[in-house]
Amino acid sequence: MQPILTFLSPELTDRIIAEGFTLLGETGVYIDSPGMQERLAGLGARVDSGSGRVRLPETLVERCLASAPSSFSLYDITGEETHRFGTGTVYYTPGSAALYITDEAGRRRPSTDDYIAYVTLTDTLENLASQSTAFVPADVPETISDSYRLFLSLLYGRKPVVTGTFSRGSLRIMKALQTAVRGSEAQLKLQPLCIFTCCPNTPLRWTEETIDTLVSCAGSLIPMEIISVPMCGLISPVTLTGTLIQHTAENISGIVMAQAVQPGTPLLYGCCAAVHDMRYSTTSMGSVESMMLSCGSAEIGRKLGLPTQAYITVSDAALPDIQAGVESGMGGMLAALTGISNISGPGMLDYLNSFSLEKLVMDNEICGMGLRARAGIQPRDDFPAAPLMAELFREKHLLLSEHTRAFLRDEHYFPGPVIDRRDTAARERDPALWSARARAEIERRRAAYAAPELPAGLRSRLYDLMSREAAANGLDALPVPLQRDWRHLPD
Amino acid sequence: MELLDRISAALQQGNDAAVLQYTGNAIEAGIPASDILNRGLIAGMDVIGLKFKNQEIFLPDVLLAARAMNAGMGELKPLLMKAGVKAKGKVVLGTVAGDLHDIGKNLVGIMLKGAGYEVIDLGTDVPAERFIDTAVTEDAPVIGMSALLTTTMPSMRDVTALLAGRGLNTRIKTVVGGAPLSARTAAELGADYYAGDAATAVDIVNTILS
Numbered sequence: 265m266q267p268i269l270t271f272l273s274p275e276l277t278d279r280i281i282a283e284g285f286t287l288l289g290e291t292g293v294y295i296d297s298p299g300m301q302e303r304l305a306g307l308g309a310r311v312d313s314g315s316g317r318v319r320l321p322e323t324l325v326e327r328c329l330a331s332a333p334s335s336f337s338l339y340d341i342t343g344e345e346t347h348r349f350g351t352g353t354v355y356y357t358p359g360s361a362a363l364y365i366t367d368e369a370g371r372r373r374p375s376t377d378d379y380i381a382y383v384t385l386t387d388t389l390e391n392l393a394s395q396s397t398a399f400v401p402a403d404v405p406e407t408i409s410d411s412y413r414l415f416l417s418l419l420y421g422r423k424p425v426v427t428g429t430f431s432r433g434s435l436r437i438m439k440a441l442q443t444a445v446r447g448s449e450a451q452l453k454l455q456p457l458c459i460f461t462c463c464p465n466t467p468l469r470w471t472e473e474t475i476d477t478l479v480s481c482a483g484s485l486i487p488m489e490i491i492s493v494p495m496c497g498l499i500s501p502v503t504l505t506g507t508l509i510q511h512t513a514e515n516i517s518g519i520v521m522a523q524a525v526q527p528g529t530p531l532l533y534g535c536c537a538a539v540h541d542m543r544y545s546t547t548s549m550g551s552v553e554s555m556m557l558s559c560g561s562a563e564i565g566r567k568l569g570l571p572t573q574a575y576i577t578v579s580d581a582a583l584p585d586i587q588a589g590v591e592s593g594m595g596g597m598l599a600a601l602t603g604i605s606n607i608s609g610p611g612m613l614d615y616l617n618s619f620s621l622e623k624l625v626m627d628n629e630i631c632g633m634g635l636r637a638r639a640g641i642q643p644r645d646d647f648p649a650a651p652l653m654a655e656l657f658r659e660k661h662l663l664l665s666e667h668t669r670a671f672l673r674d675e676h677y678f679p680g681p682v683i684d685r686r687d688t689a690a691r692e693r694d695p696a697l698w699s700a701r702a703r704a705e706i707e708r709r710r711a712a713y714a715a716p717e718l719p720a721g722l723r724s725r726l727y728d729l730m731s732r733e734a735a736a737n738g739l740d741a742l743p744v745p746l747q748r749d750w751r752h753l754p755d
Numbered sequence: 756m757e758l759l760d761r762i763s764a765a766l767q768q769g770n771d772a773a774v775l776q777y778t779g780n781a782i783e784a785g786i787p788a789s790d791i792l793n794r795g796l797i798a799g800m801d802v803i804g805l806k807f808k809n810q811e812i813f814l815p816d817v818l819l820a821a822r823a824m825n826a827g828m829g830e831l832k833p834l835l836m837k838a839g840v841k842a843k844g845k846v847v848l849g850t851v852a853g854d855l856h857d858i859g860k861n862l863v864g865i866m867l868k869g870a871g872y873e874v875i876d877l878g879t880d881v882p883a884e885r886f887i888d889t890a891v892t893e894d895a896p897v898i899g900m901s902a903l904l905t906t907t908m909p910s911m912r913d914v915t916a917l918l919a920g921r922g923l924n925t926r927i928k929t930v931v932g933g934a935p936l937s938a939r940t941a942a943e944l945g946a947d948y949y950a951g952d953a954a955t956a957v958d959i960v961n962t963i964l965s
């Protein structure tokens with residue numbers, strides 16, 4: 265049996281969804297885009313164009329929820345399938361869009377080199393199924409900082425990318441980069457490479473800029489994660505149930521818009537819940553209540569028939585310390601047991617403001633444990649038990665048993681080197697702290713990185729596209745060289 | 756209990772109706788407006804500030820106290836002005852062009868209002884000219900700007916440059932905040948002051964306008 269954790273009773277789930285529908289029908293949602301207002305009016309929504317308030321009738325909501333796919337796949341840069349969302353499998357992905365990087369030297373703005381280090385490391389982390397555009401290199405003009413991250417991810421990385429736009433107009437180049445990888449827009453539709461994040465502006469509002477991205481992605485069947493960002497006690501109710509009702513209404517309104525543009529647009533039902541800590545006015549995502557909200561929202565998403573997402577393997581800590589381990593460990597495990605399809609957050613610190621590679625390798629091990637727990641306890645060759653007991657009495661151990669060799673790798677996950685299970689003598693010989701072990705592991709993995717083999721000329725095409733975009737934004741040369749030999753990478 | 760203590764106590768409880776009533780009583784009793792302000796309202800706010808710092812109370816308690824403070828100030832203002840006590844001044848506040856994050860900015864606004872300042876909140880996605888034009892027409896000596904995105908933070912430079920270009924930078928001071936900023940980036944963007952949180956924002960405006 266696959267374990268499944270639930271916070272909501274079936275009755276409460278239904279009540280929350282029904283209340284969300286009522287909110288959408290009666291209170292409505294503010295949509296700052298005349299084009300979208302018109303589109304929804306055409307489908308039966310009641311629109312007050314003066315205020316932008318749009319009331320969505322239940323029939324429209326039901327229709328849109330029904331046309332959103334219950335499952336979809338992602339494919340890596342070489343075209344290999346990596347994800348099947350909506351099939352009960354859970355996947356982890358690094359946190360996205362941090363402003364800073366935190367390392368031994370402290371917190372600083374990241375550079376292109378930091379980003380390449382991140383992509384090449386992530387490529388080797390076996391428990392992270394995708395990359396994300398994790399932080400924002402500060403050595404290019406801000407106007408291209410969103411597309412440039414994606415460019416570097418595609419230039420160096422193999423895994424699909426979870427990403428998003430920061431400003432209007434960025435989607436054009438970001439789409440061009442993806443299309444270049446696949447060869448055509450039609451092929452990109454068949455083999456999605458990226459997921460774009462789209463957030464309502466809590467409470468119950470969608471801005472024109474986000475709607476632009478949403479319309480454009482839906483038009484090309486580019487998958488999106490619709491992520492309401494409620495803040496319990498500040499801009500959403502202090503009660504978890506109240507916040508889930510608001511979150512449900514906000515998320516569904518995004519789903520309605522995407523499906524109104526293009527029925528069948530692949531979507532993840534997302535959540536980035538925070539608790540407003542009334543003592544410090546901070547937005548805690550490492551709080552147990554935020555984790556409960558993420559899990560609860562995924563239960564609602566699943567009930568609505570959609571694959572899910574949540575920002576949950578994150579930490580509020582300033583440094584990758586014990587707090588970071590505890591918060592990410594709790595979140596990563598709860599998420600896996602809840603069955604959240606795409607679990608975001610590894611690597612992330614400081615209320616989503618800073619990213620740490622040391623934490624990323626630690627989290628990779630947390631994710632390994634989460635995936636193991638998700639696989640549950642299964643009956644293998646365990647019935648009847650007597651023959652194995654007889655072997656144990658006879659041999660005094662089971663190290664060489666057929667049974668051990670057959671099931672060891674599936675039954676046991678081996679974390680390390682951040683999680684330390686060495687014996688005392690080994691620890692005395694090499695008493696390195698976890699952080700030193702993490703740093704050594706980063707080095708080891710980066711040395712093992714091999715750039716994916718791509719069709720001839722593809723990297724040059726990506727490079728040309730990005731160079732032109734950079735030039736249009738006042739940057740003459742990209743701060744990354746176009747390599748000839750991609751098997752050997754710079755430090 | 757003495758009337759002024761009652762004002763202070765009611766303010767600490769966030770009871771705006773009582774603060775309003777006791778302030779009225781104190782005025783009728785002929786207590787000087789500056790005493791009502793300093794030994795009643797501000798004395799209460801000081802206790803609130805200390806308790807908040809010590810985590811004995813939380814943000815909603817501070818905001819309720821600030822609302823009660825404003826209720827009392829409404830009664831006192833005409834008298835203070837008559838007595839030649841100057842109004843505390845205006846602050847133009849907004850989130851810069853292209854940016855829609857307003858939670859932090861709103862908290863700063865609430866705290867500034869609580870401290871007795873008049874806040875002109877221009878909302879989000881505010882173009883540079885609007886900050887400056889409003890400060891000029893409203894005669895506000897402080898512009899507060901918020902940015903949460905690395906992409907929008909540079910718009911702060913548009914405001915500081917425009918202020919300097921129009922020769923207004925000695926008369927109008929800028930204070931900036933938001934997660935991507937630091938004291939260093941704020942200086943690089945030409946801002947006069949930086950604050951990492953709403954309480955510091957109030958301290959800084961106090962310094963600018965003292």
Ligand code: B12
Nearest residue numbers: 361428855856857858859899900901904905932933952953
């Ligand atoms: C909530 C939130 C949102 C909400 C905003 C809702 C709203 N009404 O404001 C929504 C969901 C709409 C949103 C949208 C987006 N967001 Co956002 N968002 C956040 C989040 C999680 C919290 C911000 C917040 O409210 N904090 C709580 C308040 C109380 O803190 P604060 O804002 O820092 O304010 C305090 C101080 O900074 C200071 N201060 C603030 N302003 C001022 C002003 C003055 C004058 C002074 C003196 C002081 C001061 O005092 C405040 C009180 O103590 C941050 C991450 C983070 N932790 O900062 C990301 C974050 C800022 N967002 C991010 C992104 C990427 C986006 C989007 C682009 C996502 C997308 N693809 O759709 C859009 C952009 C929309 C736009 N054009 O602005 C990134 C930024 C990345 C970057 N490199 O710039 C962040 C860092 C998250 C992340 N890692 O991905 N977001």
